[in-house]
Amino acid sequence: LETHLEAAADPHVSHLGLIQTYGHPLAGTIKVVGTATGMSVTPPEITRPAPLVGKHIAELLREIGYPEDRIDEWWPAARRARSDALGPG
Numbered sequence: 001l002e003t004h005l006e007a008a009a010d011p012h013v014s015h016l017g018l019i020q021t022y023g024h025p026l027a028g029t030i031k032v033v034g035t036a037t038g039m040s041v042t043p044p045e046i047t048r049p050a051p052l053v054g055k056h057i058a059e060l061l062r063e064i065g066y067p068e069d070r071i072d073e074w075w076p077a078a079r080r081a082r083s084d085a086l087g088p089g
Helices: 004-009 011-016 057-063 068-074 076-086
Strands: 019-024 028-033
Touching (some): 057 068
């Protein structure tokens, strides 16, 4: 095997369950290398994708003491994230 694509297509890799798929909010269904360990009672699994760049920036700025109006000014996406979380109207 010479590339990650060849490794992902290898029957042994498939049999061992080393490649997992999950839904990504922008990329759709993607394949990733699964966890390196396996446990019979509580098997590890990928339940959600990593956060997108900037997803938690407003929360972090708030946590270190920046005022809400400055966060909105510096990071307009923070306003959108709040309104998305609250839902329509």
